[in-house]
Each structure stands twice: as structure tokens, then as C-alpha cells.
Amino acid sequence: MPLDAAWAAVAAQHARLKGVHPVTLFDRDPERFEHCSASAAGLLLDWSRQRIDAAALASLGALAEAAGVPARVEAMFRGDRINRTEDRAVLHVALRQPAGAGIGGPAIEAEVLAERARMLAFAESIRTGGEFDDVVHIGIGGSDLGPAMAVQALRHHTGGPAQRVPRVRFAANVDGCALSDILAEADPRRTLFIVVSKTFTTQETLTNARTARAWLVERLGEAAVPAHFAAVSVNAAAMDAFGIHPERRFMMWDWVGGRYSLWSSVGVSLAIAIGAERFEQLLAGAHAMDQHFREAPWSRNLPVLMALIGIWNIDCERLPTLAVLPYDSRLARFPAFLQQLDMESNGKQVALDGHPVTHGTAPVVWGEPGNDAQHSFFQMLHQGTPRAAIDILLGLESSCSREDHQELVITNALAQSEVFLRGRSGEGVTPHQVHEGGRPLSLLVFDRLGPATLGALVALYEHKVFVQSVVWGINAFDQFGVELGKKITHDVLTHLRAPDSASGSLRAVLKYIEARQETRRGVRR
Numbered sequence: 001m002p003l004d005a006a007w008a009a010v011a012a013q014h015a016r017l018k019g020v021h022p023v024t025l026f027d028r029d030p031e032r033f034e035h036c037s038a039s040a041a042g043l044l045l046d047w048s049r050q051r052i053d054a055a056a057l058a059s060l061g062a063l064a065e066a067a068g069v070p071a072r073v074e075a076m077f078r079g080d081r082i083n084r085t086e087d088r089a090v091l092h093v094a095l096r097q098p099a100g101a102g103i104g105g106p107a108i109e110a111e112v113l114a115e116r117a118r119m120l121a122f123a124e125s126i127r128t129g130g131e132f133d134d135v136v137h138i139g140i141g142g143s144d145l146g147p148a149m150a151v152q153a154l155r156h157h158t159g160g161p162a163q164r165v166p167r168v169r170f171a172a173n174v175d176g177c178a179l180s181d182i183l184a185e186a187d188p189r190r191t192l193f194i195v196v197s198k199t200f201t202t203q204e205t206l207t208n209a210r211t212a213r214a215w216l217v218e219r220l221g222e223a224a225v226p227a228h229f230a231a232v233s234v235n236a237a238a239m240d241a242f243g244i245h246p247e248r249r250f251m252m253w254d255w256v257g258g259r260y261s262l263w264s265s266v267g268v269s270l271a272i273a274i275g276a277e278r279f280e281q282l283l284a285g286a287h288a289m290d291q292h293f294r295e296a297p298w299s300r301n302l303p304v305l306m307a308l309i310g311i312w313n314i315d316c317e318r319l320p321t322l323a324v325l326p327y328d329s330r331l332a333r334f335p336a337f338l339q340q341l342d343m344e345s346n347g348k349q350v351a352l353d354g355h356p357v358t359h360g361t362a363p364v365v366w367g368e369p370g371n372d373a374q375h376s377f378f379q380m381l382h383q384g385t386p387r388a389a390i391d392i393l394l395g396l397e398s399s400c401s402r403e404d405h406q407e408l409v410i411t412n413a414l415a416q417s418e419v420f421l422r423g424r425s426g427e428g429v430t431p432h433q434v435h436e437g438g439r440p441l442s443l444l445v446f447d448r449l450g451p452a453t454l455g456a457l458v459a460l461y462e463h464k465v466f467v468q469s470v471v472w473g474i475n476a477f478d479q480f481g482v483e484l485g486k487k488i489t490h491d492v493l494t495h496l497r498a499p500d501s502a503s504g505s506l507r508a509v510l511k512y513i514e515a516r517q518e519t520r521r522g523v524r525r
């Protein structure tokens with residue numbers, strides 16, 4: 001079927017369902033849960049609260065076929081250069097493969113396994129060596145969000161050896177506040193800094209790294225740098241210049257995008273926090289999702305189903321945002337991680353063929369732990385005019401051994417899911433109390449938030465994003481939209497120091513800032 005015909009068929013299904021309340025779909029199919037749920041790699045996806053029925057889903061499946069999703073999936077795993085605008089392969093799936101899987105070919109498999117072994121041996125030596133109290137991960141974007149999210153998510157899985165496991169902390173923002181807070185409490189003799197930057201040119205990371213380096217040199221001297229710094233990058237020359245010891249350098253490859261790099265040595269601080277064995281469980285969970293993604297028919301394929309439901313909500317239901325609501329405080333940073341994964345991948349308006357896209361692309365992804373959000377923005381989700389699609393993530397076991405609280409976690413998540421679905425109206429309900437319901441919602445349920453489950457969860461969303469990019473005809477793996485900002489920052493810095501050199505909109509605000517700075521300096525004298 002031609003792609004435009006497939007899109008038209010989806011639109012026709014949406015027109016057919018217009019005005020049908022999802023509750024009606026339950027009335028029409030008493031086994032709706034059984035027909036609208038699927039499991040893989042320890043995760044259950046329940047889409048029964050979406051305004052989709054079998055015929056609509058079939059049209060979405062046909063759209064995926066028409067867009068060539070199966071072939072593009074195999075092309076990715078084969079190592080084809082599917083990142084066409086940068087002429088690169090996309091092989092984050094190779095990073096989590098077990099020996100013998102052959103993903104990306106034998107040479108890449110061997111390189112990945114060797115570097116993983118080297119990184120994990122280093123991580124274990126730091127974790128159990130008793131040499132450091134603090135490990136400070138310095139990075140930003142994909143060189144921060146994944147490891148920071150995972151260290152928090154698996155905080156309950158850092159059970160280390162008898163002696164203390166180093167505390168892993170993160171510094172990303174160029175304002176230096178996080179780094180200052182860390183340095184205020186750190187003992188230079190017992191602190192290891194890990195500079196994570198694929199390019200080793202990112203201004204935020206280099207600024208924080210240089211400040212940390214100066215702090216260390218001031219206290220322990222230049223000779224201390226090799227013993228207190230490690231780095232993850234593709235830029236060997238920059239690591240030379242910084243003074244990173246060759247044995248404390250870990251590789252990245254240009255076929256791994258930053259937002260897809262958790263599985264690589266970018267995750268070394270996570271490996272220090274949870275240990276090599278649990279890090280390998282994380283990889284195994286992601287690999288299990290990879291195998292499911294490659295093998296399952298689209299109608300039982302969790303990443304494909306989530307991708308198609310997302311396209312339905314964005315392009316048919318016209319819901320431009322996705323609220324991700326984990327009912328687990330340990331996943332508090334999961335929405336932030338997904339923001340980069342989804343919006344830096346698919347926040348695009350030009351298709352691979354160079355023409356404007358024909359449909360809406362990435363949603364605005366946002367969210368907070370669900371229970372907290374009940375007391376902040378659920379009012380809008382239930383009764384507001386802006387509408388959102390919703391993903392609720394629910395672990396059945398407590399992530400912090402508070403089983404005495406977990407029953408309330410589960411009941412809150414399910415109660416809200418019911419109200420989002422059914423709403424409330426009718427006899428005795430005033431207009432102010434009416435809840436329309438019909439808020440499209442997917443439930444992701446898992447037994448417990450451990451390394452394997454987290455790996456599967458992250459891989460699920462990675463592949464969801466990839467499938468959507470294929471259907472939309474865009475490249476999920478470049479990020480030209482962030483390059484210009486970086487360049488302009490350098491130009492503005494020049495003008496900030498000489499406001500008269502600026503023009504137009506910039507000049508006026510720089511002159512104002514200059515005047516304020518002078519006033520403040522005057523006040524300080």
C-alpha cells in the first residue's frame with residue numbers, strides 16, 4: 001500500500017471513531033484488556049484506555065508496513081548507515097549484545113565486548129578499591145541524563161561490598177552550582193572526576209571539568225591529575241591536552257548518539273554505583289527488548305505498538321504533548337531523560353528527502369512522578385482545556401523496600417487511570433465537578449524496578465522513537481537544531497565583553513547588562 005493511502009486509511013479509521021468514548025470500547029468488547037495488552041521483557045503494555053479499536057490499530061499496522069519499518073529495523077541492526085544526514089551507522093543496540101550475537105558484525109562485536117570488559121574492570125576497581133568516597137560525573141545531555149537517571153533509579157541496587165561504595169554525583173549545568181555543592185563537601189584526596197563528552201568540546205562540560213581540575217591542582221598539585229581524572233570520549237587529542245592517563249580513557253564511537261549512549265562507557269559512573277554484574281543485567285534487559293523488537297509481529301510488538309499509538313494521538317487526536325508519569329520516585333528523572341531521547345531525536349520538521357514533513361512529529365514530552373503530580377497538574381489533565389496523551393509507569397514491588405506503602409502506590413495509579421478513562425458526570429454532578437474522562441492513557445506495568453527492567457524500559461522507548469521517525473520519514477539520529485545555539489553562544493560571549501560591538505536586539509540588552517554590572521560593581525566598592 002502506498003504511504004499516503006496508508007495515512008488516509010488511518011484518518012478514515014479516526015473519523016469512524018470520532019465521538020466514541022473509550023468507555024464505549026470497553027462496553028463493545030468485554031475482553032478489551034486481553035485484546036489491548038501485550039508483554040515482553042518483563043513489561044506489560046496496556047493500551048485499552050486509548051481511543052483505538054482493532055480496525056484502527058490494523059490501519060496503523062498497515063501504515064508501519066507501508067513506511068517500511070521492518071526493513072529499517074533490520075538495516076539498523078545490520079549496521080547500515082541509516083543516519084543519512086551524518087552518513088553514520090546507528091548501533092547502540094550493539095553496545096548491549098552478549099558475546100556471539102554478532103550485531104553490527106564481528107569487528108564491532110569484538111570492539112564493544114573488549115571495551116565493555118575494560119570499562120567494567122575499571123568500575124569494579126573503583127567501586128571496591130576503597131580509594132574514593134566521591135565519583136563526580138561531569139557531562140551534559142546524553143552524557144549526563146541517562147547515567148544520572150539510572151543511578152537514581154537503581155539506588156536500591158547499589159548494595160556494595162562491606163566497605164563503602166563511592167557516592168556517584170553529577171555536574172552538568174554550566175552555572176557550576178552542582179559542581180560547587182559537590183566540591184564544598186569533597187575531599188580532593190578521595191575524589192575521582194569522570195569527564196564524559198563524546199566531542200570533548202562541549203562548553204558546559206569543559207568549563208566544569210576545568211574548574212574541577214583547578215580545584216584539584218590547587219590542593220594536590222598538577223601531578224595528581226592522572227590519578228583523579230578519567231574520561232569517556234572519541235577525542236584523544238583533547239584528552240591528551242587535559243592530562244587524562246591513557247589507562248583511564250574509555251572509548252565512544254561515532255555510531256552511538258549521545259542520547260543512546262547509556263550502554264557504553266558513558267555509563268561508567270552507573271557501573272561504579274551498581275557494580276559490573278548489575279550493569280550487565282541492565283544490558284541484558286535492553287537486549288531482551290531488542291530481540292523482542294526484531295522478532296515479534298507488529299501487533300504484539302511493544303515498541304511498534306507504542307510508536308503507532310503515539311502517532312495516532314499526535315497526528316489524529318491532535319494531542320501535541322505526552323505526559324510520562326512514573327509511579328515511583330526513583331524514576332523522577334525518567335521524564336527528563338525521555339525529553340532528550342524523544343524530542344532531540346524526533347523534534348524535526350524536515351524529512352530525510354529534504355522536504356517539509358507532512359505530519360506532526362515528536363510530542364512535547366513532560367512529566368513528574370505520578371503521585372506528586374496528582375497534587376500539582378492533574379487538575380489540568382482531568383478538567384483543563386490543554387489535552388495530553390499519558391503514559392503511566394507502575395512497578396508492583398516497592399523500589400525502596402517500603403512494601404507497606406506500595407498498595408497505596410498501586411491504588412493511586414489505577415484510580416487515576418480509571419478517572420482518566422471514565423470521568424464523572426450526570427445526576428448530582430455540577431458542571432464544575434464534571435470530569436469528561438476519555439483521556440488517552442497507556443499503562444506500563446512491571447514487577448520491580450531492577451537493572452534488567454530499567455534496561456528493557458529504556459530500550460522500549462528508544463525503539464518507539466525510532467519507529468516513529470521511520471513512519472514520519474525523518475532522521476532520529478542527528479541534532480542540527482542544537483549546533484547553532486552552541487555557535488551563537490561563542491559569538492555572544494565576545495559581544496558580552498564588548499557590548500558596543502553588538503548590534504540590533506543583542507546590543508540593547510547587553511548595554512543594559514553592562515550598566516547593571518557597573519552599578520553592582522559600584523555598590524560593591
Ligand code: F6P
Nearest residue numbers: 141142143197198199202258482
Ligand atoms: O545537546 C546537544 C548534544 O550534542 C547532545 O546530543 C549530546 O548528548 C550533548 O550535547 C553532549 O555532547 P558531548 O557528549 O559531545 O559533550
